[in-house]
Amino acid sequence: MSDQTDAQLARSVALAAAEVLRDLCVAGACPDTELGDRGDKDANALILRLLHAARPDDYVLSEEAADDGLRCAARRVWVVDPLDGTREFRERREDWAVHIGLAIDGVPVTGAVALPAAHRVFATDDAPPAFAPAPQRPRMVVSRSRAHPIVLAVAEAIGAELVPMGSAGAKAMAVVQGDAEIYLHAGGQYEWDNCAPVAVALAAGLFASRIDGSALVYNCRDPLLPDLLICRREYAEQVLAAVAAATHLLP
Numbered sequence: 001m002s003d004q005t006d007a008q009l010a011r012s013v014a015l016a017a018a019e020v021l022r023d024l025c026v027a028g029a030c031p032d033t034e035l036g037d038r039g040d041k042d043a044n045a046l047i048l049r050l051l052h053a054a055r056p057d058d059y060v061l062s063e064e065a066a067d068d069g070l071r072c073a074a075r076r077v078w079v080v081d082p083l084d085g086t087r088e089f090r091e092r093r094e095d096w097a098v099h100i101g102l103a104i105d106g107v108p109v110t111g112a113v114a115l116p117a118a119h120r121v122f123a124t125d126d127a128p129p130a131f132a133p134a135p136q137r138p139r140m141v142v143s144r145s146r147a148h149p150i151v152l153a154v155a156e157a158i159g160a161e162l163v164p165m166g167s168a169g170a171k172a173m174a175v176v177q178g179d180a181e182i183y184l185h186a187g188g189q190y191e192w193d194n195c196a197p198v199a200v201a202l203a204a205g206l207f208a209s210r211i212d213g214s215a216l217v218y219n220c221r222d223p224l225l226p227d228l229l230i231c232r233r234e235y236a237e238q239v240l241a242a243v244a245a246a247t248h249l250l251p
């Protein structure tokens with residue numbers, strides 16, 4: 001049992017996984033064809049071991065581990081994505097992340113997101129950032145490989161500049177860092193893709209919700225959580241209204 005706070009634990013586990021993943025990227029450490037699978041597997045094994053050692057009574061929902069559903073009756077569940085942006089990691093790009101989130105009673109209260117290639121980690125116990133005034137034309141980070149038509153329609157409706165990027169964590173942290181004002185996603189994602197990013201974004205003072213404006217709820221039996229909005233608070237109303245006007249583009 002660790003005497004770290006939950007946020008400290010999330011940060012230290014994210015950093016440990018980040019190091020394992022960075023080491024795999026070193027030239028000659030792993031063939032290109034195996035990089036994605038090794039990254040997912042090695043980071044997952046380390047994260048599960050560290051979390052179980054530090055919090056033996058907690059449950060873990062991981063993208064890379066079997067889910068027997070026992071977590072559904074638990075109050076405290078770590079929701080982790082050992083390697084978010086596997087596609088970008090495989091391509092040896094920089095936009096990939098490690099997500100360590102903790103949901104208590106379904107609420108994403110604590111978490112850390114590491115951006116290993118940038119040697120950065122963001123956690124819910126960071127001091128909230130002082131955001132510079134938002135630019136006239138907001139920057140919207142979107143999936144570089146599968147931006148949904150509704151996301152593109154909303155960007156056009158509000159006059160946002162599109163910034164394509166891999167990884168939900170990398171996109172959410174772009175907003176936390178002030179490199180973008182809006183992250184909008186639709187069409188599919190799972191709890192592990194957004195729990196830690198949402199926890200960190202909320203702690204930074206940002207707005208986060210489903211694209212219909214409802215709360216993001218975690219530790220559901222079905223971990224599908226297909227859409228979300230993370231943005232500077234001053235854009236939330238405008239973006240949600242633009243989404244509502246374009247729902248005919250949703251399945």
Ligand SMILES: Nc1ncnc2c1ncn2[C@@H]1O[C@H](COP(=O)(O)O)[C@@H](OP(=O)(O)O)[C@H]1O
Binds near residue numbers: 083146190
């Ligand atoms: N339509 C979709 N269905 C399922 N998962 C999706 C998705 N769009 C994005 N994701 C997941 O969300 C994460 C970020 O995606 P993107 O970079 O496209 O925004 C990726 O996680 P993984 O890399 O962990 O698989 C990706 O698999």
Ligand SMILES: [Mg+2]
Binds near residue numbers: 063081083085
């Ligand atoms: Mg993911």
